[in-house]
Amino acid sequence: MSVTPTTAGPKADADVDAERPRHIERKHTWARALKRDWRLYTFLILPIVFLLFFRYLPMAGNVIAFRRFKPGGSIFGEEWVGFYYFEMFIHNPQFWSVFWNTVILGALTLAICFPLPIVLALMLNELRSRRFKKIVQTISYLPHFMSVVIVVGIVFQLTAVNGTVNQVIGAFGVDPIPFMQLPEWFRTIYVSSEVWQTVGWGTILYLAALTTIDDQLYEAARIDGANRWKQTWHITLPGIRPTMMVLLILNIGSFMAVGFEKVLLLQNPLIYSTADVISTYLYRVGIQSAQFSYGTAIGLFEAIIGLVLVLSANFFSRRAVGASLW
Protein backbone atom coordinates (compact mmCIF):
# COMPACT_ATOMS: atom_id res chain seq x y z
CA MET A 1 0.00 0.00 0.00
CA SER A 2 1.35 3.30 -0.98
CA VAL A 3 1.18 6.12 1.48
CA THR A 4 2.10 8.85 -0.94
CA PRO A 5 -1.02 10.91 -1.41
CA THR A 6 -0.62 11.34 -5.15
CA THR A 7 -0.29 7.63 -5.81
CA ALA A 8 -0.94 6.54 -9.36
CA GLY A 9 -3.17 3.69 -8.30
CA PRO A 10 -5.35 1.33 -10.26
CA LYS A 11 -7.64 4.17 -11.28
CA ALA A 12 -4.93 6.04 -13.13
CA ASP A 13 -3.93 2.87 -14.95
CA ALA A 14 -7.53 2.24 -15.93
CA ASP A 15 -7.76 5.76 -17.33
CA VAL A 16 -4.83 5.08 -19.60
CA ASP A 17 -6.58 2.01 -20.91
CA ALA A 18 -9.83 3.87 -21.40
CA GLU A 19 -8.10 6.20 -23.81
CA ARG A 20 -7.99 3.50 -26.48
CA PRO A 21 -10.23 4.99 -29.13
CA ARG A 22 -12.45 2.40 -30.75
CA HIS A 23 -13.78 -1.01 -29.98
CA ILE A 24 -12.39 -2.71 -33.06
CA GLU A 25 -8.99 -1.21 -32.66
CA ARG A 26 -9.00 -2.29 -29.04
CA LYS A 27 -9.74 -5.87 -29.96
CA HIS A 28 -7.04 -5.71 -32.54
CA THR A 29 -4.44 -4.46 -30.10
CA TRP A 30 -5.49 -7.09 -27.56
CA ALA A 31 -4.83 -9.80 -30.09
CA ARG A 32 -1.53 -8.23 -30.98
CA ALA A 33 -0.53 -7.80 -27.36
CA LEU A 34 -1.37 -11.42 -26.61
CA LYS A 35 0.54 -12.60 -29.63
CA ARG A 36 3.58 -10.55 -28.76
CA ASP A 37 3.63 -10.94 -24.97
CA TRP A 38 1.80 -14.22 -24.41
CA ARG A 39 4.55 -15.40 -22.11
CA LEU A 40 3.97 -12.45 -19.83
CA TYR A 41 0.26 -13.28 -19.67
CA THR A 42 1.02 -16.84 -18.58
CA PHE A 43 2.41 -15.29 -15.39
CA LEU A 44 -1.11 -14.22 -14.57
CA ILE A 45 -2.70 -17.66 -14.84
CA LEU A 46 -1.89 -19.09 -11.41
CA PRO A 47 -2.57 -15.92 -9.39
CA ILE A 48 -5.81 -15.20 -11.22
CA VAL A 49 -7.06 -18.75 -10.77
CA PHE A 50 -6.14 -18.45 -7.10
CA LEU A 51 -7.95 -15.13 -6.69
CA LEU A 52 -11.05 -16.33 -8.50
CA PHE A 53 -11.22 -19.57 -6.60
CA PHE A 54 -10.20 -18.55 -3.08
CA ARG A 55 -11.27 -14.92 -2.97
CA TYR A 56 -14.07 -14.33 -5.46
CA LEU A 57 -15.81 -17.69 -5.17
CA PRO A 58 -16.31 -17.26 -1.38
CA MET A 59 -17.38 -13.70 -2.08
CA ALA A 60 -20.09 -15.10 -4.36
CA GLY A 61 -20.74 -17.69 -1.65
CA ASN A 62 -22.10 -14.84 0.46
CA VAL A 63 -25.29 -15.37 -1.52
CA ILE A 64 -26.28 -18.06 0.99
CA ALA A 65 -27.12 -15.21 3.34
CA PHE A 66 -30.23 -14.91 1.15
CA ARG A 67 -30.69 -18.61 0.43
CA ARG A 68 -31.31 -21.72 2.45
CA PHE A 69 -28.15 -23.77 2.67
CA LYS A 70 -28.09 -27.53 3.00
CA PRO A 71 -24.83 -29.09 4.21
CA GLY A 72 -23.48 -31.25 1.43
CA GLY A 73 -25.59 -29.41 -1.13
CA SER A 74 -24.59 -26.61 -3.46
CA ILE A 75 -22.20 -24.08 -1.96
CA PHE A 76 -24.60 -21.42 -3.25
CA GLY A 77 -27.58 -22.81 -1.31
CA GLU A 78 -30.89 -24.33 -2.33
CA GLU A 79 -33.69 -21.75 -2.48
CA TRP A 80 -34.19 -18.01 -2.05
CA VAL A 81 -35.45 -16.85 1.32
CA GLY A 82 -34.93 -13.12 0.90
CA PHE A 83 -33.96 -11.24 4.03
CA TYR A 84 -35.15 -14.01 6.36
CA TYR A 85 -31.76 -14.46 8.04
CA PHE A 86 -31.16 -10.73 8.28
CA GLU A 87 -34.48 -10.26 10.05
CA MET A 88 -33.52 -13.12 12.30
CA PHE A 89 -30.44 -11.37 13.66
CA ILE A 90 -31.94 -7.90 13.58
CA HIS A 91 -34.63 -9.13 15.98
CA ASN A 92 -32.14 -10.95 18.14
CA PRO A 93 -31.14 -8.94 21.24
CA GLN A 94 -27.96 -10.99 21.58
CA PHE A 95 -26.84 -9.77 18.19
CA TRP A 96 -27.21 -6.16 19.25
CA SER A 97 -25.26 -6.85 22.39
CA VAL A 98 -22.31 -8.18 20.38
CA PHE A 99 -22.77 -5.41 17.83
CA TRP A 100 -22.29 -2.71 20.45
CA ASN A 101 -19.42 -4.63 22.02
CA THR A 102 -17.77 -4.58 18.62
CA VAL A 103 -18.33 -0.87 18.16
CA ILE A 104 -17.01 -0.03 21.63
CA LEU A 105 -13.97 -2.29 21.35
CA GLY A 106 -13.22 -1.06 17.83
CA ALA A 107 -13.57 2.57 18.86
CA LEU A 108 -11.32 2.09 21.91
CA THR A 109 -8.69 0.32 19.83
CA LEU A 110 -8.80 3.02 17.18
CA ALA A 111 -8.69 5.86 19.69
CA ILE A 112 -5.68 4.41 21.51
CA CYS A 113 -3.73 2.31 19.01
CA PHE A 114 -3.89 4.84 16.20
CA PRO A 115 -2.34 7.93 17.86
CA LEU A 116 0.24 6.16 20.06
CA PRO A 117 2.62 5.18 17.22
CA ILE A 118 2.65 8.83 16.11
CA VAL A 119 3.61 9.93 19.61
CA LEU A 120 6.26 7.24 19.87
CA ALA A 121 7.70 8.11 16.46
CA LEU A 122 7.93 11.78 17.42
CA MET A 123 9.61 10.85 20.68
CA LEU A 124 12.12 8.65 18.85
CA ASN A 125 12.72 11.48 16.44
CA GLU A 126 13.82 13.75 19.26
CA LEU A 127 16.51 11.35 20.46
CA ARG A 128 20.08 12.46 19.87
CA SER A 129 21.77 9.17 20.59
CA ARG A 130 21.50 7.00 17.51
CA ARG A 131 22.41 3.90 19.38
CA PHE A 132 19.67 4.38 21.98
CA LYS A 133 17.20 5.01 19.20
CA LYS A 134 18.19 1.76 17.52
CA ILE A 135 17.84 -0.14 20.78
CA VAL A 136 14.37 1.27 21.44
CA GLN A 137 13.30 0.43 17.89
CA THR A 138 14.64 -3.10 18.02
CA ILE A 139 12.92 -3.81 21.31
CA SER A 140 9.61 -2.20 20.50
CA TYR A 141 9.28 -4.03 17.15
CA LEU A 142 9.73 -7.43 18.76
CA PRO A 143 6.14 -8.10 19.97
CA HIS A 144 4.90 -7.66 16.41
CA PHE A 145 6.49 -10.98 15.50
CA MET A 146 4.76 -12.97 18.22
CA SER A 147 1.92 -15.31 17.37
CA VAL A 148 -1.42 -14.24 18.78
CA VAL A 149 -1.46 -17.55 20.70
CA ILE A 150 1.74 -16.54 22.48
CA VAL A 151 0.43 -13.04 23.23
CA VAL A 152 -2.74 -14.47 24.73
CA GLY A 153 -0.72 -16.98 26.75
CA ILE A 154 1.37 -14.12 28.12
CA VAL A 155 -1.77 -12.11 28.92
CA PHE A 156 -3.23 -15.03 30.86
CA GLN A 157 -0.05 -15.44 32.86
CA LEU A 158 0.37 -11.77 33.68
CA THR A 159 -3.27 -11.36 34.73
CA ALA A 160 -3.53 -14.62 36.67
CA VAL A 161 -4.33 -14.35 40.37
CA ASN A 162 -0.68 -14.96 41.15
CA GLY A 163 0.58 -13.10 38.11
CA THR A 164 2.64 -9.96 37.97
CA VAL A 165 -0.27 -7.52 37.74
CA ASN A 166 -1.84 -8.87 40.90
CA GLN A 167 1.51 -8.78 42.66
CA VAL A 168 1.93 -5.12 41.78
CA ILE A 169 -1.53 -4.12 42.97
CA GLY A 170 -1.05 -6.44 45.94
CA ALA A 171 1.91 -4.29 46.97
CA PHE A 172 -0.59 -1.45 47.37
CA GLY A 173 -2.80 -3.61 49.53
CA VAL A 174 -5.38 -4.49 46.87
CA ASP A 175 -6.79 -8.01 46.94
CA PRO A 176 -6.00 -10.20 43.92
CA ILE A 177 -8.43 -9.68 41.04
CA PRO A 178 -9.36 -12.58 38.73
CA PHE A 179 -9.10 -10.29 35.70
CA MET A 180 -10.04 -12.79 33.03
CA GLN A 181 -13.29 -13.64 34.78
CA LEU A 182 -14.57 -10.11 35.19
CA PRO A 183 -16.36 -8.57 32.20
CA GLU A 184 -15.44 -5.03 33.27
CA TRP A 185 -11.72 -5.73 32.77
CA PHE A 186 -11.84 -7.27 29.31
CA ARG A 187 -11.63 -4.08 27.26
CA THR A 188 -8.70 -2.75 29.26
CA ILE A 189 -6.83 -6.01 28.90
CA TYR A 190 -7.55 -6.34 25.19
CA VAL A 191 -6.52 -2.79 24.35
CA SER A 192 -3.39 -3.02 26.53
CA SER A 193 -2.26 -6.15 24.76
CA GLU A 194 -2.90 -4.47 21.41
CA VAL A 195 -0.82 -1.49 22.48
CA TRP A 196 2.00 -3.79 23.59
CA GLN A 197 1.97 -5.67 20.31
CA THR A 198 1.32 -3.01 17.69
CA VAL A 199 2.57 0.41 18.77
CA GLY A 200 6.30 -0.14 18.23
CA TRP A 201 5.90 -1.63 14.79
CA GLY A 202 3.38 1.07 13.93
CA THR A 203 6.11 3.72 14.14
CA ILE A 204 7.98 2.46 11.06
CA LEU A 205 5.91 4.25 8.47
CA TYR A 206 5.95 7.46 10.47
CA LEU A 207 9.71 7.32 10.91
CA ALA A 208 10.00 6.81 7.17
CA ALA A 209 7.76 9.81 6.54
CA LEU A 210 9.80 11.90 8.99
CA THR A 211 12.95 11.35 6.96
CA THR A 212 11.30 12.83 3.89
CA ILE A 213 10.70 16.22 5.52
CA ASP A 214 13.01 18.82 4.05
CA ASP A 215 15.61 20.02 6.56
CA GLN A 216 15.48 23.49 5.01
CA LEU A 217 12.01 23.90 6.47
CA TYR A 218 13.41 23.47 9.97
CA GLU A 219 16.25 25.82 9.19
CA ALA A 220 13.88 28.49 7.93
CA ALA A 221 11.67 28.06 10.98
CA ARG A 222 14.66 28.43 13.27
CA ILE A 223 15.68 31.63 11.58
CA ASP A 224 12.12 32.87 12.06
CA GLY A 225 12.54 32.12 15.76
CA ALA A 226 10.36 29.05 16.05
CA ASN A 227 11.28 26.85 19.00
CA ARG A 228 11.22 23.05 18.98
CA TRP A 229 7.56 22.78 19.93
CA LYS A 230 6.56 25.11 17.15
CA GLN A 231 8.76 23.28 14.68
CA THR A 232 7.07 19.99 15.62
CA TRP A 233 3.62 21.51 15.40
CA HIS A 234 4.03 23.47 12.18
CA ILE A 235 6.50 21.35 10.22
CA THR A 236 6.75 17.79 11.52
CA LEU A 237 3.07 17.04 12.00
CA PRO A 238 1.93 18.50 8.66
CA GLY A 239 4.82 16.61 7.07
CA ILE A 240 3.54 13.23 8.21
CA ARG A 241 -0.14 14.04 7.69
CA PRO A 242 -0.55 12.02 4.46
CA THR A 243 0.84 8.95 6.23
CA MET A 244 -1.45 9.58 9.17
CA MET A 245 -4.50 9.83 6.95
CA VAL A 246 -3.74 6.68 4.98
CA LEU A 247 -3.16 4.68 8.15
CA LEU A 248 -6.30 6.14 9.70
CA ILE A 249 -8.34 5.05 6.70
CA LEU A 250 -6.89 1.55 6.86
CA ASN A 251 -7.58 1.39 10.60
CA ILE A 252 -11.15 2.50 10.07
CA GLY A 253 -11.49 -0.24 7.46
CA SER A 254 -10.59 -2.93 9.99
CA PHE A 255 -12.71 -1.29 12.69
CA MET A 256 -15.51 -3.87 12.59
CA ALA A 257 -13.22 -6.87 12.33
CA VAL A 258 -11.51 -6.08 15.70
CA GLY A 259 -8.78 -8.67 16.25
CA PHE A 260 -11.01 -11.70 15.81
CA GLU A 261 -8.34 -14.27 16.60
CA LYS A 262 -7.17 -12.52 19.74
CA VAL A 263 -10.68 -11.97 21.09
CA LEU A 264 -11.59 -15.58 20.35
CA LEU A 265 -8.59 -16.79 22.34
CA LEU A 266 -9.07 -14.33 25.21
CA GLN A 267 -12.79 -14.72 25.81
CA ASN A 268 -14.65 -17.21 27.95
CA PRO A 269 -18.36 -17.51 28.73
CA LEU A 270 -17.98 -15.63 32.01
CA ILE A 271 -17.04 -12.43 30.19
CA TYR A 272 -19.18 -12.68 27.04
CA SER A 273 -21.13 -9.62 28.13
CA THR A 274 -18.21 -7.42 27.06
CA ALA A 275 -15.85 -9.80 25.25
CA ASP A 276 -18.17 -11.22 22.63
CA VAL A 277 -17.91 -9.38 19.32
CA ILE A 278 -19.62 -9.91 15.97
CA SER A 279 -16.84 -12.04 14.50
CA THR A 280 -16.61 -14.37 17.49
CA TYR A 281 -20.40 -14.60 17.78
CA LEU A 282 -20.64 -15.50 14.13
CA TYR A 283 -17.92 -18.11 14.58
CA ARG A 284 -19.93 -19.73 17.37
CA VAL A 285 -23.33 -19.69 15.68
CA GLY A 286 -22.01 -20.20 12.16
CA ILE A 287 -19.32 -22.84 12.55
CA GLN A 288 -19.85 -24.42 15.94
CA SER A 289 -23.67 -24.51 15.74
CA ALA A 290 -23.56 -24.97 11.93
CA GLN A 291 -26.13 -22.25 11.19
CA PHE A 292 -24.36 -21.43 7.96
CA SER A 293 -26.84 -19.05 6.35
CA TYR A 294 -27.50 -17.15 9.56
CA GLY A 295 -23.77 -16.76 10.19
CA THR A 296 -23.14 -15.67 6.61
CA ALA A 297 -25.84 -13.01 6.87
CA ILE A 298 -24.12 -11.59 9.95
CA GLY A 299 -20.72 -11.78 8.28
CA LEU A 300 -22.01 -10.01 5.18
CA PHE A 301 -23.55 -7.29 7.33
CA GLU A 302 -20.22 -6.78 9.10
CA ALA A 303 -18.22 -6.79 5.84
CA ILE A 304 -20.52 -4.25 4.21
CA ILE A 305 -20.23 -1.92 7.19
CA GLY A 306 -16.45 -2.28 6.94
CA LEU A 307 -16.46 -1.51 3.23
CA VAL A 308 -18.75 1.50 3.66
CA LEU A 309 -16.53 2.80 6.48
CA VAL A 310 -13.34 2.56 4.46
CA LEU A 311 -14.91 4.09 1.35
CA SER A 312 -16.38 7.02 3.24
CA ALA A 313 -13.19 7.58 5.24
CA ASN A 314 -11.28 7.63 1.98
CA PHE A 315 -13.78 10.04 0.44
CA PHE A 316 -13.72 12.47 3.35
CA SER A 317 -9.96 12.31 3.63
CA ARG A 318 -9.55 13.15 -0.04
CA ARG A 319 -11.98 16.03 0.29
CA ALA A 320 -10.57 17.40 3.52
CA VAL A 321 -6.81 16.92 3.29
CA GLY A 322 -6.22 15.53 -0.17
CA ALA A 323 -4.80 12.23 1.06
CA SER A 324 -6.44 8.99 0.00
CA LEU A 325 -5.78 5.35 -0.69
CA TRP A 326 -6.70 5.52 -4.35
Add this chain to the structure above:
Amino acid sequence: MVTDPLTATPDIAAVRTEGGTVRDGTGYRIFRVVNVSLLGLVCVVTLYPFVNLVAKAFSSEGYIAAGQVNLIPRGFNTTTFTAVMSDPMFWTNYKNTIIYTVLGTIIAMVLTTTYAYALSRPQLKARGFFVGIAVFTMFFGGGLIPNYILVASYLGWRNSIWAIVIPGALSVFNLLVMKSFFENFPVELEEAASIDGLSTYGVFGRIVLPLSKAVLATMTLFYAVSMWNSWFSAFLYLDKKELFPVTVYLRSLIAAATGSQEVTGGAGTDAVQIGANIQSVTMLLTVLPIICFYPFIQRYFVSGVMLGSVKG
Protein backbone atom coordinates in the same frame (compact mmCIF):
# COMPACT_ATOMS: atom_id res chain seq x y z
CA MET B 1 14.11 3.06 -2.84
CA VAL B 2 15.20 0.60 -0.22
CA THR B 3 16.72 2.39 2.66
CA ASP B 4 17.45 0.93 6.00
CA PRO B 5 15.69 3.30 8.36
CA LEU B 6 17.74 2.14 11.30
CA THR B 7 20.85 3.58 9.78
CA ALA B 8 19.59 5.91 7.09
CA THR B 9 17.31 8.01 9.25
CA PRO B 10 19.16 11.30 9.33
CA ASP B 11 19.38 12.74 12.77
CA ILE B 12 16.82 15.41 12.38
CA ALA B 13 17.19 16.15 16.05
CA ALA B 14 20.88 16.83 15.56
CA VAL B 15 20.41 18.77 12.35
CA ARG B 16 17.84 20.93 13.98
CA THR B 17 20.09 22.09 16.80
CA GLU B 18 23.47 22.34 15.15
CA GLY B 19 24.29 26.00 14.77
CA GLY B 20 20.71 26.90 15.43
CA THR B 21 19.74 30.42 16.24
CA VAL B 22 17.24 29.17 18.78
CA ARG B 23 18.93 27.62 21.78
CA ASP B 24 17.38 24.83 23.76
CA GLY B 25 15.24 26.35 26.44
CA THR B 26 14.99 24.89 29.92
CA GLY B 27 11.63 23.43 28.94
CA TYR B 28 13.16 21.54 26.07
CA ARG B 29 15.99 20.24 28.20
CA ILE B 30 13.50 18.90 30.72
CA PHE B 31 11.55 17.38 27.86
CA ARG B 32 14.62 15.52 26.63
CA VAL B 33 15.23 13.97 30.00
CA VAL B 34 11.57 12.96 30.30
CA ASN B 35 11.64 11.66 26.73
CA VAL B 36 14.63 9.42 27.29
CA SER B 37 13.16 8.14 30.54
CA LEU B 38 9.81 7.39 28.95
CA LEU B 39 11.42 5.54 26.05
CA GLY B 40 13.47 3.57 28.55
CA LEU B 41 10.23 2.69 30.27
CA VAL B 42 8.73 1.59 26.95
CA CYS B 43 11.64 -0.83 26.53
CA VAL B 44 11.22 -2.21 30.04
CA VAL B 45 7.48 -2.69 29.64
CA THR B 46 7.93 -4.33 26.24
CA LEU B 47 10.60 -6.72 27.45
CA TYR B 48 9.11 -7.59 30.82
CA PRO B 49 6.62 -10.23 29.59
CA PHE B 50 9.44 -12.07 27.81
CA VAL B 51 11.71 -11.96 30.84
CA ASN B 52 8.84 -13.15 33.01
CA LEU B 53 8.23 -16.00 30.56
CA VAL B 54 11.85 -17.12 30.73
CA ALA B 55 11.86 -16.84 34.52
CA LYS B 56 8.73 -18.96 34.81
CA ALA B 57 10.04 -21.55 32.38
CA PHE B 58 12.99 -22.27 34.66
CA SER B 59 11.19 -21.95 38.00
CA SER B 60 9.66 -24.63 40.13
CA GLU B 61 5.90 -24.85 40.37
CA GLY B 62 5.74 -23.92 44.00
CA TYR B 63 7.25 -20.47 43.54
CA ILE B 64 5.03 -19.69 40.55
CA ALA B 65 1.96 -20.75 42.51
CA ALA B 66 2.96 -18.46 45.35
CA GLY B 67 3.32 -15.62 42.86
CA GLN B 68 7.01 -15.12 43.55
CA VAL B 69 8.45 -15.42 40.07
CA ASN B 70 8.98 -12.14 38.26
CA LEU B 71 12.37 -11.38 36.79
CA ILE B 72 14.57 -14.15 38.11
CA PRO B 73 13.81 -17.89 38.10
CA ARG B 74 13.25 -19.27 41.56
CA GLY B 75 13.77 -22.89 42.43
CA PHE B 76 15.79 -23.20 39.22
CA ASN B 77 15.22 -26.41 37.33
CA THR B 78 15.01 -27.72 33.79
CA THR B 79 12.70 -30.64 34.45
CA THR B 80 9.78 -28.93 32.72
CA PHE B 81 11.90 -28.50 29.61
CA THR B 82 12.72 -32.19 29.69
CA ALA B 83 9.06 -33.02 30.23
CA VAL B 84 7.80 -30.88 27.35
CA MET B 85 10.55 -31.99 25.01
CA SER B 86 9.94 -35.64 25.76
CA ASP B 87 6.34 -35.35 24.59
CA PRO B 88 6.41 -36.89 21.10
CA MET B 89 3.27 -34.94 20.14
CA PHE B 90 5.13 -31.68 20.74
CA TRP B 91 7.80 -32.65 18.23
CA THR B 92 5.24 -33.97 15.74
CA ASN B 93 3.46 -30.64 15.88
CA TYR B 94 6.70 -28.70 15.74
CA LYS B 95 7.64 -30.62 12.61
CA ASN B 96 4.18 -29.85 11.17
CA THR B 97 4.74 -26.15 11.77
CA ILE B 98 8.01 -26.35 9.83
CA ILE B 99 6.37 -28.24 6.95
CA TYR B 100 3.40 -25.86 6.77
CA THR B 101 5.69 -22.85 6.93
CA VAL B 102 7.99 -24.05 4.16
CA LEU B 103 5.22 -25.20 1.85
CA GLY B 104 2.96 -22.22 2.52
CA THR B 105 5.80 -19.80 1.94
CA ILE B 106 6.77 -21.42 -1.36
CA ILE B 107 3.19 -21.32 -2.67
CA ALA B 108 2.69 -17.74 -1.57
CA MET B 109 6.01 -16.66 -3.08
CA VAL B 110 5.26 -18.25 -6.45
CA LEU B 111 1.88 -16.53 -6.63
CA THR B 112 3.19 -13.19 -5.41
CA THR B 113 6.30 -13.05 -7.56
CA THR B 114 4.65 -14.02 -10.84
CA TYR B 115 1.66 -11.76 -10.27
CA ALA B 116 3.75 -8.80 -9.13
CA TYR B 117 6.10 -9.14 -12.08
CA ALA B 118 3.28 -9.26 -14.61
CA LEU B 119 1.60 -6.27 -12.96
CA SER B 120 4.81 -4.26 -12.99
CA ARG B 121 5.28 -4.52 -16.78
CA PRO B 122 4.00 -1.49 -18.67
CA GLN B 123 3.15 -3.57 -21.75
CA LEU B 124 0.57 -5.60 -19.79
CA LYS B 125 -2.86 -4.59 -20.94
CA ALA B 126 -5.70 -3.93 -18.49
CA ARG B 127 -3.15 -3.55 -15.73
CA GLY B 128 -5.51 -1.41 -13.69
CA PHE B 129 -8.10 -4.16 -13.78
CA PHE B 130 -5.65 -6.84 -12.66
CA VAL B 131 -4.37 -4.65 -9.82
CA GLY B 132 -7.91 -3.70 -8.88
CA ILE B 133 -9.22 -7.23 -8.49
CA ALA B 134 -6.40 -7.94 -6.05
CA VAL B 135 -6.76 -4.70 -4.08
CA PHE B 136 -10.52 -5.13 -3.77
CA THR B 137 -10.00 -8.34 -1.79
CA MET B 138 -8.19 -6.31 0.86
CA PHE B 139 -11.39 -4.51 1.75
CA PHE B 140 -14.10 -7.02 1.02
CA GLY B 141 -14.05 -10.77 1.19
CA GLY B 142 -16.08 -13.91 1.43
CA GLY B 143 -16.16 -13.97 5.19
CA LEU B 144 -15.58 -16.89 7.49
CA ILE B 145 -18.45 -19.16 6.58
CA PRO B 146 -18.37 -19.09 2.75
CA ASN B 147 -14.63 -19.76 2.99
CA TYR B 148 -15.24 -22.59 5.41
CA ILE B 149 -17.88 -24.13 3.15
CA LEU B 150 -15.57 -23.87 0.15
CA VAL B 151 -12.56 -25.42 1.85
CA ALA B 152 -14.17 -27.95 4.17
CA SER B 153 -17.23 -29.09 2.21
CA TYR B 154 -16.67 -28.28 -1.44
CA LEU B 155 -12.98 -29.10 -1.63
CA GLY B 156 -13.10 -31.64 1.17
CA TRP B 157 -9.84 -30.39 2.65
CA ARG B 158 -10.78 -31.21 6.23
CA ASN B 159 -7.66 -32.67 7.87
CA SER B 160 -5.63 -31.85 4.80
CA ILE B 161 -2.43 -29.89 4.64
CA TRP B 162 -3.80 -27.97 1.63
CA ALA B 163 -6.39 -26.25 3.80
CA ILE B 164 -3.53 -24.72 5.77
CA VAL B 165 -1.14 -23.72 3.02
CA ILE B 166 -3.32 -22.67 0.08
CA PRO B 167 -6.35 -20.53 1.02
CA GLY B 168 -4.27 -17.99 2.93
CA ALA B 169 -1.55 -17.61 0.30
CA LEU B 170 -0.97 -14.27 -1.44
CA SER B 171 -1.03 -11.20 0.74
CA VAL B 172 -2.10 -8.19 -1.31
CA PHE B 173 0.13 -5.94 0.76
CA ASN B 174 3.20 -8.01 -0.14
CA LEU B 175 2.04 -8.09 -3.73
CA LEU B 176 1.94 -4.30 -3.93
CA VAL B 177 5.34 -4.00 -2.29
CA MET B 178 6.86 -6.36 -4.80
CA LYS B 179 5.11 -4.72 -7.71
CA SER B 180 6.55 -1.34 -6.81
CA PHE B 181 9.98 -2.93 -6.50
CA PHE B 182 9.78 -4.51 -9.95
CA GLU B 183 8.51 -1.25 -11.40
CA ASN B 184 11.87 0.29 -10.60
CA PHE B 185 13.65 -2.03 -13.00
CA PRO B 186 14.83 -0.05 -15.99
CA VAL B 187 12.98 -1.10 -19.13
CA GLU B 188 16.26 -0.84 -21.08
CA LEU B 189 17.69 -3.76 -19.15
CA GLU B 190 14.96 -6.03 -20.41
CA GLU B 191 15.08 -4.64 -23.90
CA ALA B 192 18.77 -5.35 -24.05
CA ALA B 193 18.17 -8.85 -22.74
CA SER B 194 15.48 -9.59 -25.27
CA ILE B 195 17.68 -8.31 -28.09
CA ASP B 196 20.22 -10.81 -26.83
CA GLY B 197 17.59 -13.47 -27.40
CA LEU B 198 16.09 -13.95 -23.94
CA SER B 199 12.34 -14.58 -23.76
CA THR B 200 10.16 -13.14 -21.01
CA TYR B 201 10.85 -16.27 -18.99
CA GLY B 202 14.56 -15.86 -19.53
CA VAL B 203 14.50 -12.23 -18.51
CA PHE B 204 12.48 -13.09 -15.43
CA GLY B 205 14.56 -16.08 -14.37
CA ARG B 206 18.04 -14.91 -15.31
CA ILE B 207 17.88 -11.17 -14.80
CA VAL B 208 14.96 -10.01 -12.70
CA LEU B 209 15.01 -12.66 -9.97
CA PRO B 210 18.78 -12.61 -9.35
CA LEU B 211 18.66 -8.83 -9.08
CA SER B 212 15.75 -8.95 -6.62
CA LYS B 213 17.32 -11.12 -3.95
CA ALA B 214 16.80 -8.54 -1.22
CA VAL B 215 13.10 -8.08 -1.84
CA LEU B 216 12.59 -11.82 -2.34
CA ALA B 217 14.28 -12.49 0.99
CA THR B 218 12.13 -9.89 2.70
CA MET B 219 8.89 -11.25 1.28
CA THR B 220 9.89 -14.81 2.13
CA LEU B 221 10.48 -13.74 5.71
CA PHE B 222 7.14 -11.93 5.86
CA TYR B 223 5.29 -15.02 4.71
CA ALA B 224 7.34 -17.42 6.79
CA VAL B 225 6.75 -15.53 10.04
CA SER B 226 3.04 -15.24 9.44
CA MET B 227 2.80 -18.94 8.55
CA TRP B 228 4.83 -19.88 11.61
CA ASN B 229 2.55 -17.83 13.85
CA SER B 230 -0.78 -18.79 12.28
CA TRP B 231 -3.13 -21.07 14.13
CA PHE B 232 -6.71 -20.33 13.14
CA SER B 233 -6.93 -22.18 9.82
CA ALA B 234 -5.37 -25.23 11.48
CA PHE B 235 -7.80 -24.88 14.39
CA LEU B 236 -10.70 -24.61 11.93
CA TYR B 237 -9.88 -27.36 9.47
CA LEU B 238 -7.86 -29.93 11.43
CA ASP B 239 -9.27 -32.38 13.98
CA LYS B 240 -6.41 -34.85 14.15
CA LYS B 241 -3.89 -33.97 16.83
CA GLU B 242 -0.99 -35.37 14.85
CA LEU B 243 -1.65 -32.77 12.12
CA PHE B 244 -1.70 -29.73 14.42
CA PRO B 245 0.96 -27.06 14.16
CA VAL B 246 2.68 -26.17 17.40
CA THR B 247 0.54 -23.03 17.84
CA VAL B 248 -2.59 -25.17 18.12
CA TYR B 249 -0.76 -27.51 20.51
CA LEU B 250 -0.01 -24.46 22.63
CA ARG B 251 -3.59 -23.20 22.38
CA SER B 252 -4.88 -26.53 23.69
CA LEU B 253 -2.51 -26.29 26.65
CA ILE B 254 -3.62 -22.76 27.46
CA ALA B 255 -7.30 -23.57 26.98
CA ALA B 256 -6.97 -26.57 29.29
CA ALA B 257 -5.27 -24.47 31.96
CA THR B 258 -7.74 -21.57 31.81
CA GLY B 259 -10.61 -24.06 31.66
CA SER B 260 -9.56 -25.54 34.98
CA GLN B 261 -9.14 -22.00 36.30
CA GLU B 262 -12.80 -21.31 35.54
CA VAL B 263 -13.94 -24.48 37.25
CA THR B 264 -11.96 -23.80 40.39
CA GLY B 265 -12.91 -20.15 40.41
CA GLY B 266 -9.40 -18.92 39.79
CA ALA B 267 -7.95 -20.12 43.05
CA GLY B 268 -4.32 -21.13 42.60
CA THR B 269 -4.72 -24.85 42.29
CA ASP B 270 -1.92 -27.17 41.32
CA ALA B 271 -3.48 -27.99 37.98
CA VAL B 272 -3.35 -24.35 36.93
CA GLN B 273 0.19 -23.84 38.10
CA ILE B 274 1.60 -26.89 36.42
CA GLY B 275 -0.11 -25.45 33.38
CA ALA B 276 1.61 -22.10 33.83
CA ASN B 277 5.00 -23.75 34.03
CA ILE B 278 4.50 -26.01 31.03
CA GLN B 279 2.90 -23.20 29.10
CA SER B 280 5.92 -20.98 29.62
CA VAL B 281 8.27 -23.65 28.36
CA THR B 282 6.12 -24.42 25.33
CA MET B 283 5.72 -20.75 24.47
CA LEU B 284 9.44 -20.25 24.80
CA LEU B 285 10.21 -23.16 22.49
CA THR B 286 7.65 -21.88 19.97
CA VAL B 287 9.04 -18.36 19.76
CA LEU B 288 12.66 -19.46 20.00
CA PRO B 289 13.35 -19.61 16.26
CA ILE B 290 11.85 -16.15 15.78
CA ILE B 291 13.74 -14.66 18.73
CA CYS B 292 17.00 -16.20 17.53
CA PHE B 293 16.65 -14.94 13.97
CA TYR B 294 15.05 -11.65 14.93
CA PRO B 295 18.19 -9.53 15.43
CA PHE B 296 19.44 -10.55 11.98
CA ILE B 297 16.24 -10.34 10.01
CA GLN B 298 14.63 -7.31 11.61
CA ARG B 299 16.13 -4.86 9.16
CA TYR B 300 14.69 -6.81 6.23
CA PHE B 301 11.22 -6.48 7.65
CA VAL B 302 11.68 -2.80 8.21
CA SER B 303 12.96 -2.25 4.70
CA GLY B 304 10.05 -4.32 3.38
CA VAL B 305 7.52 -2.08 5.03
CA MET B 306 9.38 1.01 3.88
CA LEU B 307 9.47 -0.29 0.35
CA GLY B 308 5.71 -0.47 0.40
CA SER B 309 5.44 3.03 1.72
CA VAL B 310 7.74 4.83 -0.66
CA LYS B 311 6.41 4.34 -4.11
CA GLY B 312 9.19 4.19 -6.68
